[in-house]
Amino acid sequence: MEPQKLSSVFNEAWEINEKLDSSESSTGSGEYQTQLSKCIQLLERATLMVNDLSLFSQNETAEEISTSDIRYLLLPALLGDLTMRITTDERLDTLNRAKVYWKDFIARCKCYELTEEEIPEEPSQERPLVTGPPNLRAMEANREAKIKRYKEKKDIEKKMQVIGTLKYIITKDEETQREYYLLLLKSWINKGLEELPGLYQEAEMLEFMAKRRERGEENEPTAAVEPARKPLKPFVLLRDKLQAHVFGAGYPSLPTMTLEEYFQKEIDEGKIQLDSRQSVKCRPHFLPTCLLVLVLCSQHFCKSSTRLGILASRGSRGERGSKVKKELEVETDDRAALQKAREWDDWKDGEDYSYLYPLSYS
Numbered sequence: 555m556e557p558q559k560l561s562s563v564f565n566e567a568w569e570i571n572e573k574l575d576s577s578e579s580s581t582g583s584g585e586y587q588t589q590l591s592k593c594i595q596l597l598e599r600a601t602l603m604v605n606d607l608s609l610f611s612q613n614e615t616a617e618e619i620s621t622s623d624i625r626y627l628l629l630p631a632l633l634g635d636l637t638m639r640i641t642t643d644e645r646l647d648t649l650n651r652a653k654v655y656w657k658d659f660i661a662r663c664k665c666y667e668l669t670e671e672e673i674p675e676e677p678s679q680e681r682p683l684v685t686g687p688p689n690l691r692a693m694e695a696n697r698e699a700k701i702k703r704y705k706e707k708k709d710i711e712k713k714m715q716v717i718g719t720l721k722y723i724i725t726k727d728e729e730t731q732r733e734y735y736l737l738l739l740k741s742w743i744n745k746g747l748e749e750l751p752g753l754y755q756e757a758e759m760l761e762f763m764a765k766r767r768e769r770g771e772e773n774e775p776t777a778a779v780e781p782a783r784k785p786l787k788p789f790v791l792l793r794d795k796l797q798a799h800v801f802g803a804g805y806p807s808l809p810t811m812t813l814e815e816y817f818q819k820e821i822d823e824g825k826i827q828l829d830s831r832q833s834v835k836c837r838p839h840f841l842p843t844c845l846l847v848l849v850l851c852s853q854h855f856c857k858s859s860t861r862l863g864i865l866a867s868r869g870s871r872g873e874r875g876s877k878v879k880k881e882l883e884v885e886t887d888d889r890a891a892l893q894k895a896r897e898w899d900d901w902k903d904g905e906d907y908s909y910l911y912p913l914s915y916s
Contacts, residue, residue, distance in 0.1 A: 560626070564597075570592060570596070600626070604629065609626060610623075621735065624732065625738070630662065634656040635652075656746045663739060668739055674750045
């Protein structure tokens, strides 16, 4: 069997990689992992072939590499990207292999002067604990670098879309092919610079969890059951208490005396004048002041039917009609009318009208 050429191995691996990128299957599915494993094996075979052929040397620059061979610089980047998707192996081992591939790719590109970016530093386990304020300058520089890479990525994608895809680039002239391969390398350099910090963080977290399992701290300690607390007693703020002393208890407030006690106090102070025939005890204690005054008035005006008739006559026909009626009765010598008028005059002269006036408070 004739040995497979390096170009055919690389092209086959590239086609499988493109299918995996556009696949709708889950990364953890068996079919996806099978194709992923096949692609990784092809790329590893291509890497061995490149080493056997000694295509690259550290003493060269990118300009000295032939156009047909410069695309093989992508092998470590493709292996790093595909290794990150493996779900069948131990995750920490997978991340460590991916980090090696990405670091080797960026270091090789920098050696060939394809980039000036430094490999992101991996956090050390013995790094000092940062307790001071954050380094704003470093944060700003990191932000500007990300913005620069993002803009460069968009420009590269636009240029590559104009040129074409790797599958059909072989039909182009050598200058177009070389431009496309250089753009492709720059695109993967930016991707590696973005992926490495995430790999560092995930690996650090997995190492921390592994150490906890070794110490027997896999399960998080459960919170201790707190004893039942006594119910809280209501409390009054000092400010509200002092305010109540000044402005009163507010609404609703408790009464300080009954209505009967209040009226007795008013009578004792002389604010309410009563007839000698009336008694405080006979008044209903549940009536307010205004109703009690009306009750006292009705007691005086309801002593006889004569008084009610006079009040009804005044209320219905008015003062003028009442006077005309009296004058007619007097002129006709109506004895009953004369007797009523005399009794009414006698009663008015001897009656105390102080209870009809509003209560005055001193």
